[in-house]
Amino acid sequence: xxxxxxxxxxxxxxxxxxxxxxxxxxxxxxxxxxxxxxxxxxxxxxxxxxxxxxxxxxxxxxxxxxxxxxxxxxxxxxxxxxxxxxxxxxxxxxxxxxxxxxxxxxxxxxxxxx
Amino acid sequence: xxxxxxxxxxxxxxxxxxxxxxxxxxxxxxxxxxxxxxxxxxxxxxxxxxxxxxxxxxxxxxxxxxxxxxxxxxxxxxxxxxxxxxxxxxxxxxxxxxxxxxxxxxxxxxxxxxxx
Numbered sequence: 001x002x003x004x005x006x007x008x009x010x011x012x013x014x015x016x017x018x019x020x021x022x023x024x025x026x027x028x029x030x031x032x033x034x035x036x037x038x039x040x041x042x043x044x045x046x047x048x049x050x051x052x053x054x055x056x057x058x059x060x061x062x063x064x065x066x067x068x069x070x071x072x073x074x075x076x077x078x079x080x081x082x083x084x085x086x087x088x089x090x091x092x093x094x095x096x097x098x099x100x101x102x103x104x105x106x107x108x109x110x111x112x113x114x
Numbered sequence: 115x116x117x118x119x120x121x122x123x124x125x126x127x128x129x130x131x132x133x134x135x136x137x138x139x140x141x142x143x144x145x146x147x148x149x150x151x152x153x154x155x156x157x158x159x160x161x162x163x164x165x166x167x168x169x170x171x172x173x174x175x176x177x178x179x180x181x182x183x184x185x186x187x188x189x190x191x192x193x194x195x196x197x198x199x200x201x202x203x204x205x206x207x208x209x210x211x212x213x214x215x216x217x218x219x220x221x222x223x224x225x226x227x228x229x230x
Contacts, residue, residue, distance in 0.1 A: 035218060043226070044223040045206070101159055101162055103156075
């Protein structure tokens, strides 16, 4: 079974609107962390936001927020007030336990139109 | 220079060539990683180094040979590659586990490799 599933290959959104990128995960470890990264066409992976499995509140970082639903094993990324510069690939990733390695999903391509 | 740097940014090589990819991090991290990103596939972890020791080799063919001379530098030596090895090779670094932070990985810009 896939550990990280991103079901949306591509998403379109108009500038200034909010968009939700889906991510579901699968783990039996009670301690884990969920990450979202942005990859523009330049190739570099940019860390956006982190949610720990024991965190009581949903993580927020500026225009990014994470809709963490533990029982459903989902960690959707919400981008508010989309900007043209948000057009990129977005990857969800998970770290389990004390392991430093990350497992990545296949990514979602987000295109923001004027 | 700050962050994680990778050189070269682009590389074209023949199947009989030997080349090396270089990664350098200026973040004081002690863990470094090599990933392969092929089209339409998730990032594939290749190697992990913690405090200069290789702690993970994700069943990578021997034509890829990593080297970590110190905590700031990581190399990927390439020889007799195949066309299917063409991909974006990303280097990352992080603090080791249990350091009290998110342990998020910071990535370099990658090397776009084409094997002819």
